[in-house]
Amino acid sequence: MAFQKGKIAFGIKRYFELLGIYARMDLASLMRDGKFTALVILSDIVSNISSVSGVFLLAWKFGGIGGMDRFEVLFMLAYGNIVMGFLNMIGGCNAIFPSRIIGRGQWEHMFIMPLPYGVQLTVGIFPFTGSSSFLSGVGILWVAVCHMEMALPWWWLFMLILQLLISMVIVTAFSYLFSSLAFYAPVQCEEIASTVVYSMEHTRSFPLTGMPVYIRYPLLTIFPAGLMAWFPTMILLGKTAAFETFYPAVFAVMISLTAGYFFRKGFRYYVKKGINRYVAGGHRS
Amino acid sequence: MAVQDKTSGGVLYLLPDMIVKVIYLVPVMFIWRALAESGYEMEMSASQLLSYTYVNALLADLTVVSTCLSAWNYDTKSMEMFTRPMPVFGQVIARTMGEWVPTLLLFSLPMFLAAPLLGIGVMPESLWAIPSLVLSVSLGFAFEFLFYCVTVRLRNVSWLTYVIRSAVTSFFSGTVIPFQILPFGMDRWIRYQPFGSLGGAFLSLYVGSGEAARIIPVQLFWNVVIWIAASVWFRKSRERMVSFGG
Numbered sequence: 001m002a003f004q005k006g007k008i009a010f011g012i013k014r015y016f017e018l019l020g021i022y023a024r025m026d027l028a029s030l031m032r033d034g035k036f037t038a039l040v041i042l043s044d045i046v047s048n049i050s051s052v053s054g055v056f057l058l059a060w061k062f063g064g065i066g067g068m069d070r071f072e073v074l075f076m077l078a079y080g081n082i083v084m085g086f087l088n089m090i091g092g093c094n095a096i097f098p099s100r101i102i103g104r105g106q107w108e109h110m111f112i113m114p115l116p117y118g119v120q121l122t123v124g125i126f127p128f129t130g131s132s133s134f135l136s137g138v139g140i141l142w143v144a145v146c147h148m149e150m151a152l153p154w155w156w157l158f159m160l161i162l163q164l165l166i167s168m169v170i171v172t173a174f175s176y177l178f179s180s181l182a183f184y185a186p187v188q189c190e191e192i193a194s195t196v197v198y199s200m201e202h203t204r205s206f207p208l209t210g211m212p213v214y215i216r217y218p219l220l221t222i223f224p225a226g227l228m229a230w231f232p233t234m235i236l237l238g239k240t241a242a243f244e245t246f247y248p249a250v251f252a253v254m255i256s257l258t259a260g261y262f263f264r265k266g267f268r269y270y271v272k273k274g275i276n277r278y279v280a281g282g283h284r285s
Numbered sequence: 286m287a288v289q290d291k292t293s294g295g296v297l298y299l300l301p302d303m304i305v306k307v308i309y310l311v312p313v314m315f316i317w318r319a320l321a322e323s324g325y326e327m328e329m330s331a332s333q334l335l336s337y338t339y340v341n342a343l344l345a346d347l348t349v350v351s352t353c354l355s356a357w358n359y360d361t362k363s364m365e366m367f368t369r370p371m372p373v374f375g376q377v378i379a380r381t382m383g384e385w386v387p388t389l390l391l392f393s394l395p396m397f398l399a400a401p402l403l404g405i406g407v408m409p410e411s412l413w414a415i416p417s418l419v420l421s422v423s424l425g426f427a428f429e430f431l432f433y434c435v436t437v438r439l440r441n442v443s444w445l446t447y448v449i450r451s452a453v454t455s456f457f458s459g460t461v462i463p464f465q466i467l468p469f470g471m472d473r474w475i476r477y478q479p480f481g482s483l484g485g486a487f488l489s490l491y492v493g494s495g496e497a498a499r500i501i502p503v504q505l506f507w508n509v510v511i512w513i514a515a516s517v518w519f520r521k522s523r524e525r526m527v528s529f530g531g
Contacts, residue, residue, distance in 0.1 A: 036439070036442070039439065039445065039449075040445060042449075043445055043448050043449040043452070044448075046449060046452050046453060047448050047449070047451075047452035048452075049452075050452040050453065050455055050456040050457075051452070051455075053456055054455075054456055054461055054462045055462075057462070057467055057468055057471075058316075058320075058462060058466070060468050061466065061467070061468035062320055062323065062325050063325075065316060065319070065320070066316070066319050192301065195301060195302065195305060196301075196305075199305040199308060199309065202309055203308060203309055203312060206312040206313065206316060207316075208312065210319050211312065211315045211319070212315070215311055215312060215315055219308075219312070223308050225308075
């Protein structure tokens with residue numbers, strides 16, 4: 001029993017050591033020269049401003065969009081930035097885009113590593129080079145909250161964190177669900193996860209309030225971009241019915257179970273068939 | 286060859302990209318409709334906004350050009366071009382135009398024919414839209430070479446270049462949100478920056494919200510400037526190119 005406890009404690013300690021190693025490598029990569037650092041910071045600033053500016057400028061001009069006022073739209077845009085920013089930060093080594101790992105034949109590299117798959121996928125963090133979207137999202141969210149007239153109860157912050165986590169689970173599960181296809185068609189589906197996630201990222205910035213149900217429902221079920229920012233925002237702003245509050249959590253559980261089932265199924269197929277994607281020169285075929 | 290390369294896995298594999306385009310298109314069009322119905326005075330009519338977004342989705346590959354130079358160097362596509370007895374510029378342009386064909390035939394054409402059924406006007410308001418599209422595509426290629434030089438100079442940090450390029454072009458090209466409806470009178474200056482002569486310039490002529498006499502000279506000017514910059518910088522940068530495999 002004591003041996004088991006020691007083993008678990010060592011595992012946790014080792015996990016955080018690996019996180020620290022990746023964090024140091026990320027910092028070293030950022031600081032390798034001044035010009036590079038300046039360019040990364042500049043590109044991140046431009047990228048983050050661009051990602052929210054279009055829709056927010058529209059909201060500003062028209063005093064809001066589809067029943068949401070200017071700062072509610074800004075809140076929604078910031079929420080989406082936090083979701084994607086955090087996923088980019090912790091899933092930087094393609095953990096959020098597993099079809100790339102599979103399609104590039106790198107899943108096989110993971111077989112020989114003396115670490116569980118979950119650890120290999122989650123320790124590759126980019127806390128410095130990948131944090132700009134997350135930090136800018138937090139900043140913009142703060143600005144939006146300060147300008148909203150709603151009185152926030154004490155538990156609102158916990159609700160915000162919970163909704164953010166649920167949104168992240170949905171995006172990750174959706175990515176893994178589609179990545180299962182890469183086990184069967186590695187070349188064609190190498191970028192399927194990025195296609196799906198980036199499409200959700202682009203679509204998340206549209207306020208769906210006031211859109212007809214035949215647009216809104218598919219974006220909350222079949223292609224759940226609405227659960228990345230719009231619907232959680234409506235929950236956090238108290239604009240949904242009580243029973244709707246639980247919908248994102250229920251959806252997250254269902255999509256996770258489905259993704260888990262199909263990913264394992266694909267993996268079993270892959271173990272039998274394998275992959276051969278590299279030519280002698282080291283380049284991909 | 287480019288068409289074969291694009292469809293070698295089967296035409297079915299082009300389907301996800303097309304579905305994604307439609308998924309992106311629908312909410313934007315409903316936003317325009319909602320804004321138009323809200324009674325605000327806009328510089329563009331609802332039908333112009335709908336056509337703008339719809340045509341952009343059909344011609345997305347052309348309004349903001351993306352070539353294999355934007356991809357990372359792991360697949361040697363850019364390196365291979367230096368080993369052939371042909372100009373690199375010509376190869377990139379020919380290859381990219383070839384890659385457009387499957388999407389134009391299988392997505393753009395059917396969507397173009399279906400547009401009247403959806404109540405969207407897709408016929409150009411001015412024939413000046415044709416030379417404007419040519420200039421827009423030409424400028425897109427020039428930017429590709431320019432950004433490729435940035436990648437080479439930054440020692441292959443393709444991802445960083447890609448992020449800068451995508452972020453800048455998504456907003457400053459005016460393909461997603463037309464300049465005319467931006468607040469604070471931004472359209473007075475934003476249309477004159479170089480990215481403004483990409484797809485946004487063509488689309489505003491296409492739907493009749495811009496004047497050819499104002500748009501075409503600006504497009505010509507930026508074509509000359511950016512092509513000269515791209516050619517000179519490409520000549521100076523190409524020998525620094527490295528590829529590590531991947």
